[in-house]
Amino acid sequence: MKRLVLMRHAKSDWAAGQPDHDRPLNARGRRSAEALGDWLRATDTLPDAALCSTATRARETLAGLKLDVSVKFEKRLYHAGPGAMLRCLQKAQDDTVILIGHNPGIAGFAEELVSAPPRHPRFDDYPTGATLVATFDIGDWTALEPGTGRAAAFVIPRELLADTA
Helix, strand or coil, X not given: XXXXXXXXXXXXXXXXXXXXXXXXXXXXXXXXXXXXXXXXXXCCCCCCEEEEECCHXXXXXXHHHCCCCEEEEEHHHCCXXXXXXXXXXXXXXXXXXXXXXXXXXXXXXXXXXXXXXXXXXXXXXXXXXXXXXXXXXXXCHHHCCCCCEEXXXXXXXXXXXXXXX
């Protein structure tokens, strides 16, 4: 059995003239990343390894989760489509992997991976910080195919921060 935590980076800042790749998280994004890390720990969904886009906002999201995992920063995950994400994940070695990327690719990848979408009103638009946990009845990531995952959980930061707002 393999488990994937598929996370869109948290909310980022927009600064005039700043390259898209270099945009950092804003204050809400930093709070969201921390809350998502707390949620992963509370639900015992801790990954063994991370695959992360090289974009600043993705790196900062991963750092904010405060996970003790091996990390591989992948330039090809920056604005990757579902196919590139699938190929990247198929090279993973660990049982539970977190992949942090960007829309629209990550929403498309989430939709393609699961046999049935989670019952959540925000799954289709996959807002910043949206996180899907999916399980796969495979022994090796190389066997991963679209439509074979089971959605175990889906959460957005707004739900986690509602008590602190």
